[in-house]
Amino acid sequence: MTDATLKTSVLNAAHRAAGARMVGFGGYDMPVQYEGVLAEHRWTREHAGLFDVSHMGQCKITGPDAIAQFQRFVPGDYQVLKSGRQKYSLLLNEQGGIIDDLMAGKPDHDGLFVVVNAGNKDEDFAFWAEHLSGDAKLTVLDDRALIAIQGPEAAEVMAKHEPVLAEFGFMDCARLMLFGVDCYVSRSGYTGEDGYEISVPAADAERVWNTILEDARVKPIGLGARDSLRLEAGLPLHGHDIDPTTSPVEGALTFALSKSRKEAADFNGAERILKELAEGPSRVRVGLSVKEGAPAREGAEIADLDGKVIGKVTSGGPSPTLGRNIAMGYVPPAHAALGTELKVIVRGKAAAAEVIDMPFVAQRYYRKPKA
Amino acid sequence: MHFTKDHEWVRLDGDVATVGISKHAADQLGDVVFVETPEAGKTVGKGDSFAVVESVKAASDVYAPVSGEVIEGNVVLATAPETVNADPEGEGWFAKIKVSYAGQIDGLMDRASYDAFLASL
Numbered sequence: 001m002t003d004a005t006l007k008t009s010v011l012n013a014a015h016r017a018a019g020a021r022m023v024g025f026g027g028y029d030m031p032v033q034y035e036g037v038l039a040e041h042r043w044t045r046e047h048a049g050l051f052d053v054s055h056m057g058q059c060k061i062t063g064p065d066a067i068a069q070f071q072r073f074v075p076g077d078y079q080v081l082k083s084g085r086q087k088y089s090l091l092l093n094e095q096g097g098i099i100d101d102l103m104a105g106k107p108d109h110d111g112l113f114v115v116v117n118a119g120n121k122d123e124d125f126a127f128w129a130e131h132l133s134g135d136a137k138l139t140v141l142d143d144r145a146l147i148a149i150q151g152p153e154a155a156e157v158m159a160k161h162e163p164v165l166a167e168f169g170f171m172d173c174a175r176l177m178l179f180g181v182d183c184y185v186s187r188s189g190y191t192g193e194d195g196y197e198i199s200v201p202a203a204d205a206e207r208v209w210n211t212i213l214e215d216a217r218v219k220p221i222g223l224g225a226r227d228s229l230r231l232e233a234g235l236p237l238h239g240h241d242i243d244p245t246t247s248p249v250e251g252a253l254t255f256a257l258s259k260s261r262k263e264a265a266d267f268n269g270a271e272r273i274l275k276e277l278a279e280g281p282s283r284v285r286v287g288l289s290v291k292e293g294a295p296a297r298e299g300a301e302i303a304d305l306d307g308k309v310i311g312k313v314t315s316g317g318p319s320p321t322l323g324r325n326i327a328m329g330y331v332p333p334a335h336a337a338l339g340t341e342l343k344v345i346v347r348g349k350a351a352a353a354e355v356i357d358m359p360f361v362a363q364r365y366y367r368k369p370k371a
Numbered sequence: 372m373h374f375t376k377d378h379e380w381v382r383l384d385g386d387v388a389t390v391g392i393s394k395h396a397a398d399q400l401g402d403v404v405f406v407e408t409p410e411a412g413k414t415v416g417k418g419d420s421f422a423v424v425e426s427v428k429a430a431s432d433v434y435a436p437v438s439g440e441v442i443e444g445n446v447v448l449a450t451a452p453e454t455v456n457a458d459p460e461g462e463g464w465f466a467k468i469k470v471s472y473a474g475q476i477d478g479l480m481d482r483a484s485y486d487a488f489l490a491s492l
Contacts, residue, residue: 037427038402224401224428294405295425318404318427347407347423 009054010145010202011209018220025223026118028055033222040225041320044191045361048151049221050212057121058141058184058199061104062111065134070104070112073131073268075248077258081106086173086186090248090256091116091124096269096276097244098251100124101236103197107184108175111136115146115197117238144184145205150195150229153217155366158196160215165196169368179208190226192233192363231326232319234287234358240298241285241314241328249276250330252285252358283311283330287358288344290316290325293351296344302329303343303350310335313344321361328358372460373436373479376488380460381436383476388437388468392424395489397459400426403452408444408465415441415468417475422465424455436479439470 006029009015015022020031031052033040043049061070067078076089086105090098100120104112116124128138149158159166162178165185173186184199200208212218227237236242242251247269254277261267265274290296300313316327327344335342338357343350372382378396382389397403405425415421420432421441444466447454455463480488 032428033401036401038404041427228427294407294423294430297430320427 007055009052010205011052011054014206014209015052015220020220020222023223026055028118030055031220031222033224034220037222037224037228038320040219040221041228043219044151044193044221044225044229045321046152048149048153048157048195048215048218049191049225050209050218051148051150051221051226052145052209053148053190053197053226054145054202054205055118056146057116057118057124058144058146059114059116059125059128060111060139060141061114061128061132061136062139063135063137065136066111069132069134069136071261071267073127074102074104075257075261075267075270075273076104077260078104078112080260083109084172084174086113086171086188088256090253091127092248092268093244094268096247096272098238098242098246098248099127099244101238101242101253103186103188105171105173105186107173107186113173113175113184113199115199119239141199143202144199145202146197146199147205147209147212148189148195148197149212149218150189150191150193150221152194152364154193154195157212157215157217161212167368168196168366170194170365179204179211181208187366190233190235191229192235192359192361193229194364194366228317228320231315231317231328232321232359232361233363234328234360236285236328237315246285246330247273247276247281249273250281250283250285280333282332284333284336285314285328285330286336286355287360288313288316288327288329288342288353289356290327290344291352291354293349294346295325296327296346296351296353300327300329301345302331302353303345304335305341305343307343307350309345310342319360326360327353331355373476373481374485374488375434375436375479377434379434379436381476381479383470383473386470386473387442388439388470388476389464390436390466390468391464392433392455392459393485394459397456397463400424400431400455402427403455405430406445406448406452406455406465408446408448409441410444411442413441415439425452433465435468437468437470437475438472439468441466442469443467
């Protein structure tokens, strides 16, 4: 039964026909699993997984002032971003807190194509509608589905449909005809694996979905495995690991701060962010190996070896690839060095944990050989 | 074997109840990755959370279908939690409880009633 308050992806019927178990996520009725989270997780790491992420928000920001206006609220340099490239960034509030994290790229010669989180999209679009001034226009692409194919065999599968995709490097993007329709494609994802995200007109989504699934190397993967895959890849989930109170420095996302933008200090929250870069933040997101007991999940307290509570877990669970429990959470910088011994408290029991490097499982993005 | 509406099962042998979660519950949870069973000597009341079962995604409480004293937790589940998926109503039992009085299972569903209950969900 579908909760009547939930919106549906255009692929909803396909998921149900495939026997998916559905849950509410980001306001949408989405597949959490098909055959099982562990099997789907492993399939994606070994072959290719197909994800319906149509609940995510897609939009274009266009016009002569599009990039200058977009940049007021993100710390990345999109002026120098080359056509055919995309970049991860953060939509910031005036306090430097993360309203959302996003991918923005230049797939064509018409401004930016932006993908944002499902649960924040209405807020993001309202923010841009209110704050973009000058000659910059927001167009919400709610007539498009978004399909991700991820895993070591994703590139071979997609090359069969469109050979040019094999020539993309990680974070390359383009607007092109794929499966006979107008698509936005990027070589990126949210699993740590090589793969693509494909924005396809809603009317063609089911045909494209089923066509990609005809390849025996591809299986549909639910949001359960998407979450365990991104956790292993050390990627934060907005609303859990980062939120409007956390800064990019606290969130260990300083790679998203372009050098030119830091020098110009001309984006929302620059004052706080530059101060934290100079003096250190009060807390920082770290990776934890939980060495005994139960998985430490969101909300579990993190304590030092004296038992003093110093932070909280924001995501955690078993790592199917590593065969042990991992987590991410916030601690003061004094406890953030790799190798620091800590405790996580799960249902009143303290278990040994250690600060370890993220990603927990090596990312396998495809970097093009230098010409 | 009797069942609760929370999908626990109980099999009474004399005054010892073996308890676990139903196949339906195990299927709904998906891959079980961690189980915390109670230690011997612990007193549990009917309806109390007495064990925790965790899937990849979440932790769920397991409620005692009967009152009594735990005489054994299934230690196999500590190292092989997947047993809950493989044989939920057999080798995947959670605990053996010495029941405080035998009449406790009277209010629980038998297999036919439980199947009808599942069909109504």
